[in-house]
Amino acid sequence: MDRDRVEITELHAIKQLSQMFTTKIWDTAVFALTYANRVLPPSEIETNEKAAEWFKERIKEFQEVIVRTLVESGVLQDKAREVPVVPAGYYKPTRRMSNPRELYDRPDWFNPFWYSCANQME
Numbered sequence: 001m002d003r004d005r006v007e008i009t010e011l012h013a014i015k016q017l018s019q020m021f022t023t024k025i026w027d028t029a030v031f032a033l034t035y036a037n038r039v040l041p042p043s044e045i046e047t048n049e050k051a052a053e054w055f056k057e058r059i060k061e062f063q064e065v066i067v068r069t070l071v072e073s074g075v076l077q078d079k080a081r082e083v084p085v086v087p088a089g090y091y092k093p094t095r096r097m098s099n100p101r102e103l104y105d106r107p108d109w110f111n112p113f114w115y116s117c118a119n120q121m122e
Contacts, residue, residue, distance in 0.1 A: 001033035001058075001087060006065045014066070018073035026075055028120045030084045031066055033059065036109060037089030037097045048104070055104035059087055084116040 017025055039058065041051045063085040070080035089109045093100050101108045 001036045001039055001062065006062060011065070011069045014069045015073045018070070018075065023070075023073065023075045023079075026070060026079065026083050030086060030113075030116050030120055031063075032086055032088040032113065033062055034088050035090050036087035036103055037100060038094060039104075040096070041104065052105040055087075059085065084120065086113050086116045088113045 036055075039055065041054045045051050045054055066083070066085055067077070067080045070083065071077055087103055087109055089097075089100055089103060091100055099107075101110050103109050106112065
């Protein structure tokens with residue numbers, strides 16, 4: 001997530017996994033948007049509230065690309081939207097974030113990430 005967009009190689013991997021394992025693989029999958037705590041909001045964003053809004057919008061943008069790719073791979077639209085897309089931070093503190101579990105929109109990314117993983121396994 002620390003880049004401006006989903007890489008073409010990542011989208012290609014989604015399509016290949018769908019072909020190799022059928023689209024049922026996505027019934028138990030979770031997309032982790034790694035390094036989310038390394039993401040910097042644009043410099044014109046001055047408040048934490050606006051940074052949180054920007055961050056949530058960025059997650060939605062990534063999710064839309066992933067959903068579109070899943071649908072192109074043969075996954076039904078409703079099923080594609082059910083696959084969790086969860087931001088996950090780098091585990092070490094950074095200069096900008098001394099608490100590595102904190103993101104702009106939540107105090108702790110770790111618990112929601114693991115909750116999503118456990119929920120997909122039910």
